[in-house]
Amino acid sequence: MTNETTHYDVVIVGCGPVGATLAHILGRANVRVLLLDRESAAYHLPRAVHFDDEVMRTFQQIGIAKELEAVCRLNVGMRFVGPDGTILLDWPRPAEVTALGWHSSYRVHQPDLERILRNRLQSYPAVTLQTRCEAFFIEQDDEGVHLRYEDMSCGRIRRVRARYVVGCDGARSFVRRFIETGMEDLGFHERWLVVDVLLKGEKPGLGDWSLQHCDPARPSTYVRGPNNRRRWELTVLPDEDSTEIARPENVWPLLSKWVTPAEADIERTAVYWFHSLIADEWQRGRLFIAGDAAHQTPPFMGQGMCAGIRDIANLGWKLICCLHAGHDPALLGTYTTERRENARTFIATAVRLGGLINTKDPRSALTAAFPRAEGGAKMVSLxxxxxxxxxxxxxxxxxxPVMRDGALADDVAGxxxxxLFADFFLASLEGQLIEHAQRKGTILHxxxxxxGAVHLAGAAAAIIRPDRYLLAKVNSSEELASVLKLIPDVVGAETTRLRNIA
Incomplete structure (x- = not known):
C-alpha cells in the first residue's frame, strides 16, 4: 500500500450514464474529476431503453445530442390495453419537436449511449476514468473528503482527497451508506422478468407503440427499441422461481403469442425487483448521491435513467459554483429539496400506472388512478x-427558444x-444593470x-438556470436587480469559459 494521496476537485463513484454525464458537465468547466467504476468496461447488454426531451437537452449541453440522436428511435407513444385489447389509456408522443427543442421520447440501446459518453470523456484533460476500481472507505471533514479505493487490476490501495464526492453507484450505493439516509417507500415491490430479443427479420405485427398489457393472468409490457431490438417485461408470479423462469426454454412459451424462436434470438433475460423508493437525504456535508442511489422507480414511465440525469444537471452547476467561489452549504442544500420533490412525482405516477397494469379490474383502477380519465383517454407529457x-x-x-438562424438557445447560452429579455425592456435598463446581468450569464433578446415572446408569455424578462428551470420572470428593473443577487458571478464567468473550451 502507498501513502501517497492524489488530489481532485470531485470524485464520482460509478460510470453509468448518470456518473459519466456529470463528468462531462464538470469536465467542460475544467474541474479535476476522478471517475471510478468497478467494472472493466461498460455493460454490453441492454438496460435503460428510454429518455425524454428534457434529458436530451442535457445531452445537448454536453455536446453529444446529435451523435446520440443518430442511434436512437423516436417513440410514438404508449398504450394501456385490457385483456381483450381495448385501449384503457392512450399516451401518444407528438411527431413534431417539443418546446424543449427535441422530440418528446427516444428509444435507445444503453450500450450505444455509454459508448458515446465514454469516448467523448477522453476530450477532457481534467477528467480521469479509472476502471476496475472499487471505493471502500470515505471520511470527510470541513474542507473535503478522504476516499480510498482498490485498484483491482493490480490489487493496490489508492488514496485520494477531493472537495466533493458524488455517488452515482446504483441501488446498492456505497456512498449512500456514508450519508446514512432513510428511504421513503411508496409501496411498489414486484418481481418482473425482462427479456430482450433481436428479431431475425421484419415483424410489423408487433407495432411501434409501447404496450402495457393489463392482463390479470400475467401483466406484461412490450417495448420497441432501435433497429431490430424488442423488449418484453412480464410479471413473475409468487410461486415461480426467478432462476427457472429466466431460462430460454421457459421464456419462449411466455412470448409465444408475440414472437417465436424462428423469428428472434434472445439476447438477455433477467429477473428484477421493481421498487418505489426515494432517499430522505441526498447529501451529507460534501457527499452526494444521484440516480438509482437516490431513488428507484417502477419502469412504467421510463423515467429511471431520466431522473438520474435530471439530478446531475441540477447538482453539476452548484458544484462548479462552489469550486470556484467557495463552499456554500446553503446552495448545495437546495439539491435535495429541489430534486427530491420532482423525482417523487415521477415515482408516484409510475406507481399509479403500475396499479393500473396489475389490477384485475382495469377500468375501476383507471378511474381511481386518473379520476378525470376514461377508457381511451389521452395522457399528456409530464x-x-x-x-x-x-x-x-x-x-x-x-x-x-429557437434563434433566428435556427440554432437552439442552449447552444448559445451554454x-x-x-x-431572455423583451427588447423594449432591455432598452429601458441602465447600462450598469445590463453589465451586472452580463457578468451573471448570457443575455438573449x-x-x-x-x-421568445411566446415563452415569456407577457413578462418583460425570464431568468433561466443552468439546468433550464425558471429562476424568475420579472417586469421591472427593481425585480431584475433583486433576482441578480441570487446568482453568483462565477457562474456567468464560467459559462463564457465553457463556450470557449467547446
Missing part, C-alpha cells in the same frame, strides 16, 4: 416542477444562467429568437 430551493416555491421547466 414536466413536474422542482421543489423549493433557491426560491421558497417550486419552479417550472423553461422552454428552449451550461450557465441565461436571460426576444428579437434574436423566433419564439
Amino acid at each position: 414536466y413536474p416542477p422542482i421543489g423549493p430551493g433557491l426560491l421558497s416555491h417550486s419552479a417550472p421547466l423553461f422552454a428552449q 451550461y450557465g444562467f441565461s436571460f 426576444v428579437s434574436q429568437t423566433r419564439d
Whole structure:
C-alpha cells in the first residue's frame, strides 16, 4: 500500500450514464474529476431503453445530442390495453419537436449511449476514468473528503482527497451508506422478468407503440427499441422461481403469442425487483448521491435513467459554483429539496400506472388512478416542477427558444444562467444593470429568437438556470436587480469559459 494521496476537485463513484454525464458537465468547466467504476468496461447488454426531451437537452449541453440522436428511435407513444385489447389509456408522443427543442421520447440501446459518453470523456484533460476500481472507505471533514479505493487490476490501495464526492453507484450505493439516509417507500415491490430479443427479420405485427398489457393472468409490457431490438417485461408470479423462469426454454412459451424462436434470438433475460423508493437525504456535508442511489422507480414511465440525469444537471452547476467561489452549504442544500420533490412525482405516477397494469379490474383502477380519465383517454407529457430551493416555491421547466438562424438557445447560452429579455425592456435598463446581468450569464433578446415572446408569455424578462428551470420572470428593473443577487458571478464567468473550451 502507498501513502501517497492524489488530489481532485470531485470524485464520482460509478460510470453509468448518470456518473459519466456529470463528468462531462464538470469536465467542460475544467474541474479535476476522478471517475471510478468497478467494472472493466461498460455493460454490453441492454438496460435503460428510454429518455425524454428534457434529458436530451442535457445531452445537448454536453455536446453529444446529435451523435446520440443518430442511434436512437423516436417513440410514438404508449398504450394501456385490457385483456381483450381495448385501449384503457392512450399516451401518444407528438411527431413534431417539443418546446424543449427535441422530440418528446427516444428509444435507445444503453450500450450505444455509454459508448458515446465514454469516448467523448477522453476530450477532457481534467477528467480521469479509472476502471476496475472499487471505493471502500470515505471520511470527510470541513474542507473535503478522504476516499480510498482498490485498484483491482493490480490489487493496490489508492488514496485520494477531493472537495466533493458524488455517488452515482446504483441501488446498492456505497456512498449512500456514508450519508446514512432513510428511504421513503411508496409501496411498489414486484418481481418482473425482462427479456430482450433481436428479431431475425421484419415483424410489423408487433407495432411501434409501447404496450402495457393489463392482463390479470400475467401483466406484461412490450417495448420497441432501435433497429431490430424488442423488449418484453412480464410479471413473475409468487410461486415461480426467478432462476427457472429466466431460462430460454421457459421464456419462449411466455412470448409465444408475440414472437417465436424462428423469428428472434434472445439476447438477455433477467429477473428484477421493481421498487418505489426515494432517499430522505441526498447529501451529507460534501457527499452526494444521484440516480438509482437516490431513488428507484417502477419502469412504467421510463423515467429511471431520466431522473438520474435530471439530478446531475441540477447538482453539476452548484458544484462548479462552489469550486470556484467557495463552499456554500446553503446552495448545495437546495439539491435535495429541489430534486427530491420532482423525482417523487415521477415515482408516484409510475406507481399509479403500475396499479393500473396489475389490477384485475382495469377500468375501476383507471378511474381511481386518473379520476378525470376514461377508457381511451389521452395522457399528456409530464414536466413536474422542482421543489423549493433557491426560491421558497417550486419552479417550472423553461422552454428552449429557437434563434433566428435556427440554432437552439442552449447552444448559445451554454451550461450557465441565461436571460431572455423583451427588447423594449432591455432598452429601458441602465447600462450598469445590463453589465451586472452580463457578468451573471448570457443575455438573449426576444428579437434574436423566433419564439421568445411566446415563452415569456407577457413578462418583460425570464431568468433561466443552468439546468433550464425558471429562476424568475420579472417586469421591472427593481425585480431584475433583486433576482441578480441570487446568482453568483462565477457562474456567468464560467459559462463564457465553457463556450470557449467547446
